[in-house]
Structures are given as structure tokens and as C-alpha cells.
């Protein structure tokens with residue numbers, strides 16, 4: 036059957052089958068959720084209600100391929116408060132339905148079928164599907180685990196060739212939490228456009244907040260991606276954005292055409308954005324506190340653990356500990372679901388040496404503490 040991902044095996048994998056069996060029986064503790072709305076982190080409904088009131092009274096469909104001007108102005112103001120501040124032109128901001136859609140538009144902007152983009156290994160597993168939609172090759176560059184998962188500049192240079200059209204960067208990184216805190220000479224040397232995903236920007240732990248990469252690399256075209264699904268825990272309200280720095284401004288007319296093709300950003304949600312920035316930050320602080328509390332608990336429970344090795348992440352909201360004594364990540368995850376704890380095996384995020392697990396520090400603290408205690412006390416590693 037030709038078409039969408041022709042030969043892709045869509046049958047559930049062994050861990051999903053084991054999870055289903057466990058769900059129908061003894062149950063399990065889920066340490067993998069990245070859905071704030073399922074973990075007791077609900078953006079205050081009254082702020083959303085107040086924000087929406089004006090919309091119903093004045094509702095008209097006035098599509099703008101860049102997006103609602105008030106929403107874009109609020110985004111400009113937000114980046115002016117970041118450290119270091121990033122000055123943006125409201126005409127160089129494009130509102131999309133999500134950061135995932137933003138990636139897809141940028142892949143179409145930058146690459147033709149057969150071209151390639153450089154992506155980190157490990158990474159959260161979205162890019163391969165988006166690249167397949169456009170017949171674009173993804174080439175991996177390495178992250179060095181022993182050095183806090185910093186980007187391996189040599190592997191970045193080696194991965195690039197004459198058909199490389201851009202570099203994907205996630206900072207804070209999912210799943211390792213690594214933050215890029217200074218300009219990378221290898222990026223400047225390559226001179227390629229950068230797509231920087233900073234959806235986890237508010238979440239920092241062992242390092243200061245992530246600086247906007249566009250502020251570190253003003254000489255390169257940088258497309259900054261962000262949205263409300265992580266920042267305000269509103270994944271259901273579907274809003275993301277692409278912000279172009281001055282060096283990327285010449286791409287604006289083509290992004291306008293691409294965004295106009297779908298006009299995917301929801302009018303109501305766009306209209307809410309200024310109110311979310313004005314009133315939502317106390318809630319963002321609560322989320323940050325939740326994630327910090329869980330990371331601290333995990334670090335203290337796993338301190339000097341003989342088999343589970345956790346280094347405090349710079350940021351983000353995941354933990355990606357390495358495990359000694361196992362070399363088969365799937366067998367390990369199956370073993371743990373049979374003990375009543377669901378974690379993701381590291382290979383869901385790419386192929387790196389050693390054995391890793393993913394744990395979400397967004398998890399409801401009651402579930403997190405019990406699940407982590409089971410992992411920490413477990414004798415059969």
C-alpha cells in the first residue's frame with residue numbers, strides 16, 4: 036500500500052501491550068506523562084473566561100497570515116523580558132496552531148525532498164514523522180552525555196553536507212534538559228539557518244533560565260519556536276509561534292504564504308494570548324515549583340544509587356537517568372511495568388550508548404514519590 040509511511044508497523048509494541056494488560060488488572064503508576072492537564076496542573080479557568088469575554092462581543096473573522104496583531108505584540112513584549120532580552124519585530128512573528136505545525140511549515144520553507152536537516156540524538160520523537168511527510172532526510176548530531184549532554188561540535192560538522200538546509204536545536208532539551216547558554220562557534224562556522232525550539236524555556240533547575248538562542252546568534256537566521264502548550268499548560272487550546280530574528284527576516288514573505296495556506300491558528304486562542312501573558316505568570320511559577328520539587332525528590336532518592344545514575348538536569352521537565360546492570364532498555368521497561376511503574380525506555384528518544392529511562396517530573400507528586408521510591412528501592416536492577 037503506497038502512501039502515508041508505507042511500511043510503518045502500526046501494531047502496539049511489547050511495552051504498550053504490557054501496559055494495557057497491567058491497566059486492565061493491577062494498575063500501574065505512570066511516570067511518563069507530559070500532559071499537565073492530567074497531572075493536576077490546570078491553568079486557572081477564571082483567567083481564561085475573563086480573557087474570552089471580549090472576543091464574543093466583537094467576534095469577526097479577519098484572517099491575517101501573520102496572526103492577530105495584539106497577540107504578536109504580546110509575544111514581542113515577552114521576549115523583551117527574557118534574559119538576555121531579544122528584540123523582535125511584530126511583523127516577523129507568525130502564529131500557528133502549534134509548534135509541531137510551525138516545524139512542518141519551516142521544513143517546507145527550508146528544504147526540498149532529498150535535502151537534509153540536522154537534529155540532535157537523542158530527541159523527542161516528532162521530527163522523523165515531520166521529515167517523512169516532506170521526504171526530507173534527518174541527520175543526527177551527537178550530544179555528549181558525560182558533559183551534560185552538550186552538543187558535540189565535531190559531529191555537527193561531520194553530519195552537514197551540501198544538501199543540509201538547517202539545524203534543529205531544542206533548548207532546554209527534551210529529554211535531557213540540556214540548555215545552550217553561550218554561542219556555539221560550530222553553528223557560526225556552518226552558517227546554516229537554525230530552528231530553535233524553546234517550549235521548555237521557563238523550566239530551569241541546575242542552570243539559569245535558557246537564553247533565547249536568537250540572542251546568542253544574531254549573525255545566523257534563527258527561527259524561534261514556542262507556544263502555549265508547555266508555557267501555560269494549554270495544549271488543548273492550540274497556539275504556537277515562529278519568531279524570526281533580523282537575520283531571518285528575508286524569509287518572512289514565504290512564511291506568510293505558507294501560513295496563509297492553512298491559517299491554522301485558532302482566532303479565539305489568538306485573542307486570549309495578551310491576557311495569558313498579563314495574568315498567567317503566577318501559574319507558570321506554580322508549575323516550575325512542581326517540577327523542581329519532583330526533580331529534588333528524585334535527586335535525593337537516587338543519590339549514590341548503585342544502578343540508577345541521575346545528574347540534575349539543567350532544565351526542562353524530564354529526567355533521563357542512565358542505568359547500569361542492564362543493556363536491553365525494552366526488557367528493563369517491561370520488567371518495571373510488571374513491578375507497577377511505567378517509564379519510557381531510552382530508545383524511544385534515539386540510539387545512544389548505554390541504557391536510559393525517561394521519567395516525567397511533571398507527574399503528580401503523590402504518584403511521583405511512590406513510583407520513584409519503587410525504582411529507588413528495587414533490588415533486582
Ligand SMILES: Cc1ncc(COP(=O)(O)O)c(C=O)c1O
Pocket residue numbers: 069132133134135136159205209232234261262263264265270274275
Ligand atoms: C520539545 C518539544 N517541542 C514541541 C512540542 C509540541 O508542542 P506543541 O503542542 O506546541 O505542538 C513538544 C511536545 O512534547 C516538545 O517536547
